[in-house]
Amino acid sequence: MTHPATLRIARRRGKMNTSRRGRAWSVLLDGINVGSIVNEQTLDLSMEPGRHTLRLRSTRYLLSPEQSFDAFDDQTLGYVCEPRSLSPIIFTRWLVWLLISMVNHNLWISLQPDDNLSVDPTYESARTRSITPSHSRADETAPPAAAVLVHDTRAAPVAHVAAAGSTTEFALEVKDLSKRFGERTAFSEVSFNVGYGEVFGFLGPNGAGKTTTVRTLGTLIAPTSGSALVAGIPLSPENGVEIRQRIAIMPESPGLYLRLSVAENLKYFAGLYGLHHAEKRIDDALAAVNLLDRASDLCGGLSKGLRQRVGLARTLLSDPAIMFLDEPTAGLDPVASLEVHNLIIGLRQKGVTIFLTTHRLDEAEKLCDRVAIMNTKLRTVGRPSELRDQLFSRSLVVRTLATLRDPKELFSRIPAIDDWRVDDSGAYVLTVSDPKVAAPEIARALVGDGADILFIGESQHSLEDVYLELIADDVQVRRS
Amino acid sequence: MMGLDATRVRAVIRKELTDYRRKRSIVVTMIVMPLLFLVEPIVAIFVAPPTEPPPAMDKFVVLPLLYMLLIAVIMPSTLAAYTVVGEREQGTLEPTLTTPLSEQEFILGKSAAVLIPSVALCYAVYGVFLLAVEASAKRAVAAAVFHDRPTLLALFVFAPLVAGWAVVVGLAVSVRATEVRVAQQLGTLASLPMIVVIILLISGVIHPTFVAAAEYAVGILVADLLMLRIVARMFNRERLVTGAKATR
Numbered sequence: 001m002t003h004p005a006t007l008r009i010a011r012r013r014g015k016m017n018t019s020r021r022g023r024a025w026s027v028l029l030d031g032i033n034v035g036s037i038v039n040e041q042t043l044d045l046s047m048e049p050g051r052h053t054l055r056l057r058s059t060r061y062l063l064s065p066e067q068s069f070d071a072f073d074d075q076t077l078g079y080v081c082e083p084r085s086l087s088p089i090i091f092t093r094w095l096v097w098l099l100i101s102m103v104n105h106n107l108w109i110s111l112q113p114d115d116n117l118s119v120d121p122t123y124e125s126a127r128t129r130s131i132t133p134s135h136s137r138a139d140e141t142a143p144p145a146a147a148v149l150v151h152d153t154r155a156a157p158v159a160h161v162a163a164a165g166s167t168t169e170f171a172l173e174v175k176d177l178s179k180r181f182g183e184r185t186a187f188s189e190v191s192f193n194v195g196y197g198e199v200f201g202f203l204g205p206n207g208a209g210k211t212t213t214v215r216t217l218g219t220l221i222a223p224t225s226g227s228a229l230v231a232g233i234p235l236s237p238e239n240g241v242e243i244r245q246r247i248a249i250m251p252e253s254p255g256l257y258l259r260l261s262v263a264e265n266l267k268y269f270a271g272l273y274g275l276h277h278a279e280k281r282i283d284d285a286l287a288a289v290n291l292l293d294r295a296s297d298l299c300g301g302l303s304k305g306l307r308q309r310v311g312l313a314r315t316l317l318s319d320p321a322i323m324f325l326d327e328p329t330a331g332l333d334p335v336a337s338l339e340v341h342n343l344i345i346g347l348r349q350k351g352v353t354i355f356l357t358t359h360r361l362d363e364a365e366k367l368c369d370r371v372a373i374m375n376t377k378l379r380t381v382g383r384p385s386e387l388r389d390q391l392f393s394r395s396l397v398v399r400t401l402a403t404l405r406d407p408k409e410l411f412s413r414i415p416a417i418d419d420w421r422v423d424d425s426g427a428y429v430l431t432v433s434d435p436k437v438a439a440p441e442i443a444r445a446l447v448g449d450g451a452d453i454l455f456i457g458e459s460q461h462s463l464e465d466v467y468l469e470l471i472a473d474d475v476q477v478r479r480s
Numbered sequence: 481m482m483g484l485d486a487t488r489v490r491a492v493i494r495k496e497l498t499d500y501r502r503k504r505s506i507v508v509t510m511i512v513m514p515l516l517f518l519v520e521p522i523v524a525i526f527v528a529p530p531t532e533p534p535p536a537m538d539k540f541v542v543l544p545l546l547y548m549l550l551i552a553v554i555m556p557s558t559l560a561a562y563t564v565v566g567e568r569e570q571g572t573l574e575p576t577l578t579t580p581l582s583e584q585e586f587i588l589g590k591s592a593a594v595l596i597p598s599v600a601l602c603y604a605v606y607g608v609f610l611l612a613v614e615a616s617a618k619r620a621v622a623a624a625v626f627h628d629r630p631t632l633l634a635l636f637v638f639a640p641l642v643a644g645w646a647v648v649v650g651l652a653v654s655v656r657a658t659e660v661r662v663a664q665q666l667g668t669l670a671s672l673p674m675i676v677v678i679i680l681l682i683s684g685v686i687h688p689t690f691v692a693a694a695e696y697a698v699g700i701l702v703a704d705l706l707m708l709r710i711v712a713r714m715f716n717r718e719r720l721v722t723g724a725k726a727t728r
Contacts, residue, residue: 057485181722218578221718245580255575257495259502264495271491272579314575 005071007045007054010114011037012082024233024242025081025109028055031276033245036233037081049073056081056109067111078114170229171196171322171353172217177226179209179216186212189226190378194322194370197351199344201358201368205471208375210357211252214324217355218249231321245273248320252327254311258300262291262310265299266317273318285313289343305336312343322353329363341367365463379470388461395459396435396442398428401452410449416441429459484588488581492589493596500559500597510555510597514605517551520544525613528621545631546682551605552643553674556598560650561667563590564720565657574721583715587651587708594647595640602639634693641700642678646671648707655714658723 009027024036029045030052037043037056048071055066071077172194179186187209194200204210215221217230219240228235231246256265263282270278286292289309299307308328315323328344329337344367347354358364364371365384372381380387404410407428411420416438419431432438435458446453500506521544567573576586613625626632650667657663680686 215721219717220574220577220721241580241582244578247578249575249578251574251578253571255570255572257499257572258570259499260495264498268491268495269575269579271494272488272576272581274485274487274580311575 003049003073004046005049005073005075005077007047007052007071008042008076008078008114009037009045009054010042010078010080011039012080013039023058023238026057026242026245028057028274029053031055031274033274036242047071049075054079054111056111058109067113079111080114081109081111083109170194171198171231172200172355173229174217175227177213177216177228178224179212179221180224185376187374188377190374191226192372192378192381194353194355196321196353197348198369199348199354199356199367201356201364201371202374203358203361203364203371203467204374210374211326213374214249214326214355214357218247218324219243245318246321247324248315248318248322249324250311250315250326250328252330254307254314256299256307256310259298261296261298262286262302262313263295265310266314269314270317275318278317281317282313285316288316288346289313290339305332308332308336308340312340320352322355323347324355324357326357327359328356329358329360337363361462361464361467371463373467373470375471380466384463384466387463387466394432394435396430396432396439397423397455397457397459398430398442398446398453399426399455400428400446401454404428404446404449404451410445414438414441414445427455484582484585485580488579488585489589489592492581492586493593496563496590496593497597500593506559509558510601513555514551514601517548517554518605518609521547521609522612525617525621525625528618542628542631543682543684545625545628545635546678548602548606548609549635549638549642549678549681550675552598552602552639553646553671553678554668555601555646556594556643557646557650557667557671558664559594559598560591560647561654561657561663562660563594563651564654565663566654566660568720569660577717577721583717584712587712587715591644591647591651591708594650595643598643598647599640602643603636606635606639630690630693637697638700641697641704642674644704645674645700645707648704648711652707652711652714655711655720 007029011025024038026033027035027037027043027045029047034045035043051068051070053066053068067079069077170193172192174193175191177190178188190209190213192200202210202213212221216223217228217235219230219235219237222237223235230243233239233243233246235243257268260268263286266282266285267278270281275281282295283292286295289312291306291309291313294302294306299310302310308331312325312328315325325344329340332340341363344354344356348367348369356364356368368384370381370383371387373379373387403426407420407422411417411428411430416432416434417430418433421429423429430438430442439456439458443453443456446456500510524544524547564573567576581589610625613622617625646667649670650663653666653670654663657666677686
């Protein structure tokens, strides 16, 4: 039985004139992005014993170093990183910077073993005894298990900065986000939070700003005002690469290269995410969407539904913290839609955070834990059941064999009934505050009055009713 | 300037080259166009009178060699002009922009994917030409060709430099254009300065010395790299995705 080793990475501010927090550096363990680190921050990562490589990647500095090491059972290893103090070279720009970056990848970030960290005596004795790592050579070709972030400490608390999954409660935090294109407002003062592992629906009519919101959170578009935290990273142009490394977006049209095969398309995107051992990931992603047998087919020969599934497989490749799905079932037949729904349900069960935009209210009701309804401005956010209760009073529907002789007199005698009406089908719709209390009373009254009851039950408002209640006024205003 | 990830740049290059190989029209154009440009130099070499004294022989040798430099300018310009706006029209640009690929990596990958096959084809064509001269031209003429080492060297040195210019200006046009047809025409137009210089060389208006040629080479290299950086700055995700000028 193996015991995980711990890798502690500490970042110093360095002698450079950097900002207090500095830009976030990605921490790559065995090629997998396991988090990010800022100034004066310490990360503890848990990993399986064996040979590992550690690399830091920065969006500001050109280059990043790589360190290889052996980790043994229960060992604690430490590395310290800081910007290199060769400031004249750091600030060399333009042509020389480009030329140097093409030649040397290990200049600007110093990454050294932490000599101050006390070493586990087990490690020392293991080293002298030349104990081999617990994983076998056969495992070297397999993707290593992802490191688990154990502990995240910071010397000085920094607002809104966190390694993935460590200290932020929400996968997405949006506050007063707005976007204007000249005189036209795409969306205005949108605020909401999305928890980790939640399927969050984003509903609205055409032109409501749903896709623009997705593009803004996906760093394709800069917001006009407001702020957001995406996978724990502040939304800003400087953090664009970092954010996009943590998320995956499936646009409404999958945008596949038609002259390339399914596997080649996925291989390309795996390369863009910097993924190693991509073949296994590609196979796993295709298996998840039941397309493993179509890996060699050119995407130009696939139907729309199959291309949509390839698009979904592409979002699974990088194991994102958040998946943005923009109308994933648009143009699909019911069978294909059901397959996509099942896939999303499966992802939810695995704890993947999904941000789903859709026109289909039945789909949102089926798949989403919470929904937001917007039309340029956010109208409401909540669970479908909560929204129904907020917007509609509860009611009972009563059907009788024959029309009641004097329903007004009958219903006025029952205190549990607040109001009543007759709907188009001739059923009586009774507004009540508590159906469980009202239903027996009403049944007794009806039977006492000699009525033959065919049906008595609670009336359910659908999400469509909620949506239309909120959006209908806007449509009327626009038409007038 | 942001960090460059070689894995991502390589992924872009690999995908582009695979895409080119699978499109018959690109393959045919890239093979046929250079061969068409070979016709004039080969005809000129083979009709050159072998009895001319060496100084006069130069004009029958140098000009055809320099003429082939046009291949390096014209061939990549159309491909480069298609790279960004073509992807936008296909609908494949947005998914690519949602990945961690940075602007610099995107531009570098696209540039390299056009430059590598263009320069390789140029060198292949030069090689075919030299083989044809060696095998079939009159001895005096062949000797004059192979004796003209400065011009041969200039061919091999300047081909990637002028091709690089055609690529980066084509990319610059592609980043800003809204239609492929417009981009391709503007891309060819933007390569005109380089074409004009070559024509001035061919027609004997410019007589570069070795030093002048070296300075010119450095100048083109600097211009190419500067232009690459400018194109990376012109690259705006919001404008490419929405078509609207980026606002804040």
